[in-house]
Amino acid sequence: MPSIELALTFRRRRNLLILAVLALLPVLVGIAVRVAGLGAGTGTGMLNQVARNGLFLVFASLALTVPLFLPVAVGAVAADQVAGDAADGTLRTVLAWPVGRTRLLAAKLLAAVAFAVAATFTVALSALAAGAALFPMRDVTLLSGATIPLGSAFARALLIALVVTCCMAGVAIIGLTISTLTDSPSTALAGTVALIVAAEIAGSIPQLATLQPWLFSEDWLSFADLLRTPMYWTTITHSLWVQAVYALICTSLAWARFTSRDLAL
Amino acid sequence: MRRPRWRLLTPVVVAVAVVAVTTFSQVLSAPGSPALPRISLIGLVQKVGKSPARAFSGTVRLSVDIGLPRLPKLGTDGGADPLRLLSGNHLVRVVADATDGEQRERVALLDTMSEYDIVRDDSELWMWDSTRQLARHGTVDALTEVLLSFASPAELAKTFTGPSAIQTAVFDTDYMAGRTTRVAGRDCYVLRITPNSPGTTVGSVRVAVDAATGVPVSVTVYPTGSSKPAIKAEFESLSFQADPAELRFIPPPGATVVDEPEPDLPANPVRGAGKGWTAAVAIGGVDPDSLIAGLGTEKSKNQPAPEGTAAVLAALAGTPGTPLQSYLRMMMAAGDKSAVGLVWSSRLVSLVFTPDQRLYAAFATPESLVATVAADKAQPPADGLRPATGTPPDQKQITVPAPGPIPGVAPGHIPGVAPAPAPADRN
Numbered sequence: 001m002p003s004i005e006l007a008l009t010f011r012r013r014r015n016l017l018i019l020a021v022l023a024l025l026p027v028l029v030g031i032a033v034r035v036a037g038l039g040a041g042t043g044t045g046m047l048n049q050v051a052r053n054g055l056f057l058v059f060a061s062l063a064l065t066v067p068l069f070l071p072v073a074v075g076a077v078a079a080d081q082v083a084g085d086a087a088d089g090t091l092r093t094v095l096a097w098p099v100g101r102t103r104l105l106a107a108k109l110l111a112a113v114a115f116a117v118a119a120t121f122t123v124a125l126s127a128l129a130a131g132a133a134l135f136p137m138r139d140v141t142l143l144s145g146a147t148i149p150l151g152s153a154f155a156r157a158l159l160i161a162l163v164v165t166c167c168m169a170g171v172a173i174i175g176l177t178i179s180t181l182t183d184s185p186s187t188a189l190a191g192t193v194a195l196i197v198a199a200e201i202a203g204s205i206p207q208l209a210t211l212q213p214w215l216f217s218e219d220w221l222s223f224a225d226l227l228r229t230p231m232y233w234t235t236i237t238h239s240l241w242v243q244a245v246y247a248l249i250c251t252s253l254a255w256a257r258f259t260s261r262d263l264a265l
Numbered sequence: 266m267r268r269p270r271w272r273l274l275t276p277v278v279v280a281v282a283v284v285a286v287t288t289f290s291q292v293l294s295a296p297g298s299p300a301l302p303r304i305s306l307i308g309l310v311q312k313v314g315k316s317p318a319r320a321f322s323g324t325v326r327l328s329v330d331i332g333l334p335r336l337p338k339l340g341t342d343g344g345a346d347p348l349r350l351l352s353g354n355h356l357v358r359v360v361a362d363a364t365d366g367e368q369r370e371r372v373a374l375l376d377t378m379s380e381y382d383i384v385r386d387d388s389e390l391w392m393w394d395s396t397r398q399l400a401r402h403g404t405v406d407a408l409t410e411v412l413l414s415f416a417s418p419a420e421l422a423k424t425f426t427g428p429s430a431i432q433t434a435v436f437d438t439d440y441m442a443g444r445t446t447r448v449a450g451r452d453c454y455v456l457r458i459t460p461n462s463p464g465t466t467v468g469s470v471r472v473a474v475d476a477a478t479g480v481p482v483s484v485t486v487y488p489t490g491s492s493k494p495a496i497k498a499e500f501e502s503l504s505f506q507a508d509p510a511e512l513r514f515i516p517p518p519g520a521t522v523v524d525e526p527e528p529d530l531p532a533n534p535v536r537g538a539g540k541g542w543t544a545a546v547a548i549g550g551v552d553p554d555s556l557i558a559g560l561g562t563e564k565s566k567n568q569p570a571p572e573g574t575a576a577v578l579a580a581l582a583g584t585p586g587t588p589l590q591s592y593l594r595m596m597m598a599a600g601d602k603s604a605v606g607l608v609w610s611s612r613l614v615s616l617v618f619t620p621d622q623r624l625y626a627a628f629a630t631p632e633s634l635v636a637t638v639a640a641d642k643a644q645p646p647a648d649g650l651r652p653a654t655g656t657p658p659d660q661k662q663i664t665v666p667a668p669g670p671i672p673g674v675a676p677g678h679i680p681g682v683a684p685a686p687a688p689a690d691r692n
Contacts, residue, residue: 256273256275
């Protein structure tokens with residue numbers, strides 16, 4: 001069952017197109033930096049360092065995609081998992097198979113999370129390849145001003161990709177839950193994207209400061225805390241806990257809805 | 266295939282359980298009142314004053330709300346900047362080691378995707394701006410002293426509990442001790458300091474003192490008549506060890522290194538004016554216009570404006586400077602005219618900028634500060650270079666760097682104070 005859902009997710013042409021676009025983004029940024037000569041001094045932040053060190057294209061690309069592109073891509077695919085099947089009628093066929101609904105949901109959940117992993121690593125690996133091809137790779141200057149050798153910088157990059165993956169997996173689970181609530185894939189997609197945007201807007205309103213620590217999008221960019229000496233884990237740990245809490249509640253909601261709803265059979 | 270409807274209750278139950286567990290664990294970890302041996306008030310104050318220099322490192326949560334509008338934050342890549350400490354919530358890593366007689370310190374402002382580090386090795390100073398990959402090398406001056414002390418509760422507390430503060434303020438101050446709390450996992454005594462003099466904007470100061478070491482680990486400053494702190498600095502984590510590697514700064518390869526010129530000290534005397542809680546600190550030779558103009562010059566100089574894709578990328582990456590400048594200019598324009606000069610006031614701090622380019626700052630009401638300034642002017646500063654004495658906001662002998670174009674750091678927190686609110690607002 002899981003293999004079928006995984007195959008369906010990764011063979012769908014639209015999903016592959018999304019991955020291709022995600023892979024293209026870091027390459028475009030890399031080429032832009034290379035061509036425009038956006039080097040030391042002209043830009044600020046992570047982009048500033050890309051021209052000097054290709055590995056920074058990984059961090060810069062994640063920083064550019066994490067606020068919008070990545071979660072929307074992951075959310076869109078997850079939102080299609082159940083609602084899409086319901087709309088084109090395949091859900092009826094699938095439910096006719098001798099497979100429990102819980103197992104079916106688990107398989108769909110797995111596929112959505114797998115796509116989140118694939119999307120994040122597509123950005124990271126494409127950025128790594130583009131960075132290595134376009135720029136020199138050398139020891140990395142951390143945010144704190146200390147310099148670490150390339151080897152341990154790779155380890156940190158992997159750690160960062162994993163943290164971002166966890167955050168995107170959270171988005172996938174939220175998207176899948178919304179997907180179980182409706183039969184219309186466009187409603188599920190709109191709902192998921194609206195939720196992501198609403199969470200980010202709420203995160204930028206100072207008056208909502210008490211609410212902000214509990215928004216799933218609040219600490220998405222905290223992965224940069226791993227580029228300090230010493231690594232600062234508090235925000236990241238909190239962020240991962242928040243993702244876990246959202247995942248738990250959403251999964252239970254998706255399960256309750258999916259196993260008890262009366263599908264138009 | 267119909268499943269029972271009760272399943273729809275599951276997410277509700279899960280949500281309630283999660284909220285309950287979270288709340289419960291927060292209640293459990295909330296600072297209780299640990300049982301500590303009784304300590305007399307004098308004993309506690311002495312404990313703070315006499316605590317020996319120790320090596321420590323930790324992370325401080327700093328929130329500042331002295332009534333300034335929030336400084337413009339330019340997207341996620343605006344970058345850490347010490348000026349932003351003037352308002353908002355911040356995370357600061359503090360590492361200090363003064364055990365071998367040399368004052369070595371690192372104060373790092375941790376911001377989203379960026380960091381601003383101030384590393385001090387006795388009189389040598391490095392300022393590292395990760396956003397601009399800029400390392401500035403200079404000597405310790407007044408502004409950095411203030412910034413360094415501002416970030417660490419241990420240092421900030423000395424402003425209110427240091428020997429001279431207690432000496433000068435003891436007659437118009439109520440001290441209260443007896444309660445205990447926990448901060449960063451350490452048992453603490455709570456010292457509450459309440460000024461008793463009219464004219465000050467400091468309502469009360471709450472200091473949590475680590476029972477084992479006497480190090481202040483949390484400072485909260487409440488303005489008069491408000492239960493909302495104006496400044497709160499509290500260790501989130503604290504250990505009495507300092508990693509020597511963190512206290513060293515070597516400019517990373519590829520970074521721009523700027524050697525700061527020696528500040529022109531005699532031209533910028535800093536003195537105290539007035540006494541007690543309403544005492545002011547006066548900084549001479551301040552020219553706000555050139556200061557603000559200086560904030561923007563560094564980036565535009567020698568650099569053609571980016572075009573096309575580069576312009577888009579530069580916009581994406583954020584180009585700080587101009588919004589900050591306009592913010593500061595707006596604040597300059599918002600000052601109230603008085604007999605002695607332009608006056609700004611906020612919940613906690615009042616500023617007077619006199620026509621002879623002198624800036625007075627105090628934890629006092631604008632009326633009280635204007636009176637202090639008038640008295641100070643009537644009595645010409647024969648001893649103009651004497652250090653600020655008995656000034657709560659400023660125990661140290663301060664000198665301010667020449668008002669040159671120092672990007673990111675405006676010498677003196679001059680501009681950027683809200684116009685004076687009506688007295689009714691403050692109470």
